[in-house]
Amino acid sequence: MTSAQWSVGEGHVKKTSGWRLFLKTIIARAYPRVIGQQREKSWMFFDVLLPMLAVSAYVFVYRAIGAPEEYIGFVVVGGAMTAFWLNVLWSMSSQLYWEKEQGNLSLYIIAPNSLMAILLGMALGGMLATALRAAAILILGSLLFNVQFAVVSFLQLFTVFLLAMVALYGLGMMSASLFLLLSREAWHIANLAQEPVYLVSGFYFPIKNLSFWVAAAASIIPLTLGLDAMRQLVFPSGPALGFLSVSIELAVLVILCLVFLTGARFLLAYMERLAIREGRLTESRR
Amino acid sequence: MSTTNLKSTINDQQSFLRSFKTAAWLGWQIESNWTDPFLFAVYSIVKPISSAAILVVMYSIITRGDFASPIFPYIYLGNAFYIYVGAVMAGISWAVIDDREHYKTLKYMYVAPIHIPTYLFGRGVAKFVVGSMSVIITILFGVLLLHLRIDLAAVNWPLFLVSLVIGVVMLAMMGLMLAGVCLLIAHHVWFLGEGVAGALYLFSGAIFPLDVLPPFLRWFGYLMPITYWLELLRRSLVSSVAEAFPTLSGLSNVQLLGILLGLTLVFGVLSAFIFRWCEYRARERGLIDMVSNY
Numbered sequence: 001m002t003s004a005q006w007s008v009g010e011g012h013v014k015k016t017s018g019w020r021l022f023l024k025t026i027i028a029r030a031y032p033r034v035i036g037q038q039r040e041k042s043w044m045f046f047d048v049l050l051p052m053l054a055v056s057a058y059v060f061v062y063r064a065i066g067a068p069e070e071y072i073g074f075v076v077v078g079g080a081m082t083a084f085w086l087n088v089l090w091s092m093s094s095q096l097y098w099e100k101e102q103g104n105l106s107l108y109i110i111a112p113n114s115l116m117a118i119l120l121g122m123a124l125g126g127m128l129a130t131a132l133r134a135a136a137i138l139i140l141g142s143l144l145f146n147v148q149f150a151v152v153s154f155l156q157l158f159t160v161f162l163l164a165m166v167a168l169y170g171l172g173m174m175s176a177s178l179f180l181l182l183s184r185e186a187w188h189i190a191n192l193a194q195e196p197v198y199l200v201s202g203f204y205f206p207i208k209n210l211s212f213w214v215a216a217a218a219s220i221i222p223l224t225l226g227l228d229a230m231r232q233l234v235f236p237s238g239p240a241l242g243f244l245s246v247s248i249e250l251a252v253l254v255i256l257c258l259v260f261l262t263g264a265r266f267l268l269a270y271m272e273r274l275a276i277r278e279g280r281l282t283e284s285r286r
Numbered sequence: 287m288s289t290t291n292l293k294s295t296i297n298d299q300q301s302f303l304r305s306f307k308t309a310a311w312l313g314w315q316i317e318s319n320w321t322d323p324f325l326f327a328v329y330s331i332v333k334p335i336s337s338a339a340i341l342v343v344m345y346s347i348i349t350r351g352d353f354a355s356p357i358f359p360y361i362y363l364g365n366a367f368y369i370y371v372g373a374v375m376a377g378i379s380w381a382v383i384d385d386r387e388h389y390k391t392l393k394y395m396y397v398a399p400i401h402i403p404t405y406l407f408g409r410g411v412a413k414f415v416v417g418s419m420s421v422i423i424t425i426l427f428g429v430l431l432l433h434l435r436i437d438l439a440a441v442n443w444p445l446f447l448v449s450l451v452i453g454v455v456m457l458a459m460m461g462l463m464l465a466g467v468c469l470l471i472a473h474h475v476w477f478l479g480e481g482v483a484g485a486l487y488l489f490s491g492a493i494f495p496l497d498v499l500p501p502f503l504r505w506f507g508y509l510m511p512i513t514y515w516l517e518l519l520r521r522s523l524v525s526s527v528a529e530a531f532p533t534l535s536g537l538s539n540v541q542l543l544g545i546l547l548g549l550t551l552v553f554g555v556l557s558a559f560i561f562r563w564c565e566y567r568a569r570e571r572g573l574i575d576m577v578s579n580y
Contacts (some may be wrong), residue, residue, distance in 0.1 A: 046477035050481060053484035056488050057494075058340075060488070062500045064357065138447045191333070192333055195332075195337045197338045198340055199339050199343070204344060205343055
């Protein structure tokens with residue numbers, strides 16, 4: 001029997017290893033994110049409804065104080081992007097904590113696959129599933145509030161979006177390894193990271209209006225520059241309200257992608273070792 | 287009343303009080319003992335301040351920092367007091383989910399000699415305390431740093447306290463209604479409190495006057511007691527807000543208080559019936575110890 005085969009009774013099951021196993025793990029972990037989540041229609045409904053309620057509230061605030069119409073568009077785009085931040089917080093960063101609570105984490109560690117591949121699968125699946133929800137919020141918001149877009153460059157827009165997503169989910173993978181060590185506080189910390197990030201990343205207003213250093217510090221969160229660049233590319237008044245030029249923001253996003261993905265790789269290995277040594281992988285402090 | 291009946295009533299009241307006090311203590315432990323007091327204090331401050339700061343930045347960008355306009359206290363105070371809606375209403379319904387799905391203790395609560403609605407109200411106390419801290423910190427932040435003008439000598443304290451108490455009772459009753467619904471559903475139970483609180487945020491004129499909404503949506507706000515409650519709280523703290531917006535300016539404070547009281551009674555009776563019906567259905571269908579693992 002070759003190393004690529006594994007005997008079960010009289011039959012033979014093909015065994016994969018190396019890159020093939022890595023890729024199969026990614027697809028296997030992405031599958032429930034993409035297919036499973038679509039099966040629960042009520043989740044889809046609430047995932048779109050809740051951000052839409054927040055978007056509508058902020059739109060009406062802008063209308064109440066007589067804001068120019070492009071700010072309505074800013075809110076709609078920002079509201080759509082909250083879906084990604086929520087997904088990264090609740091389904092990436094704190095995911096390993098949930099898995100620990102449900103007893104799956106030890107199975108992940110026991111299985112002969114890479115934890116990095118599992119996280120990449122979660123990221124890929126989460127990104128695709130959330131893109132559907134974000135698109136729904138964007139379309140619904142644009143129709144309800146009559147938002148006018150004027151795209152300067154579809155290629156740049158796609159590149160900015162892609163880079164922002166890779167960097168964001170890289171950040172999610174990195175923080176997932178930190179959450180590996182947390183217990184009950186994981187829920188509270190994820191909960192705490194919602195509004196402050198909405199504020200400093202400028203989800204509902206141009207980030208330029210915060211001071212330069214606050215905006216620069218907030219740029220560590222990929223959605224800050226991603227959102228700013230996207231607004232510059234889709235709204236006529238965007239460039240005037242942009243924080244940095246799109247080309248600089250693209251360059252920073254590339255750097256963030258590299259830093260977060262590499263950081264996730266090393267941090268995950270370190271935290272996994274630490275969690276095993278300290279016996280926290282099966283710990284469940286409710 | 288006979289001696290036996292009197293004793294039974296006193297025992298019932300003692301039992302209710304014991305359930306309430308124990309549930310309040312349990313709720314406080316769950317809310318606060320996950321971390322050290324410093325991190326808990328940071329957690330209690332950062333979240334509401336950030337939420338308020340989003341609105342403040344939006345407002346200051348558009349109005350170039352015109353904090354003297356009456357719309358600013360309208361938005362700021364509405365948002366600050368709305369914290370109670372998420373804390374009390376969603377908090378009470380969340381206790382059902384927490385006990386059933388997370389701690390898996392709801393069935394033990396049902397076999398224990400306690401009154402379940404009283405227990406749920408008790409669980410809401412901790413949320414109310416944390417919510418109160420957030421409300422106070424948010425308002426202090428506004429007064430000290432954002433030119434929110436509240437003249438303590440001009441505040442209508444009796445109106446403020448009466449409105450606050452009625453409002454908290456009203457929110458607790460609405461929470462009980464949601465808790466009943468939570469007993470019956472599994473898949474979207476996590477979103478229920480948040481969804482209702484989000485919808486009311488939009489329709490109750492918490493952060494913008496109701497006349498900004500399209501006319502066909504305004505009637506929903508007029509039916510909700512939260513609309514009148516927030517208006518009373520704003521008027522009691524900053525009286526100039528009342529004249530600035532036409533939506534409820536035709537109503538006096540007493541009329542608003544009457545409407546709030548009336549709607550609170552209606553929602554109170556409704557929630558008691560809905561909870562009892564939902565609880566009966568949940569027992570009948572064996573849902574009290576349901577664990578969906580979502």
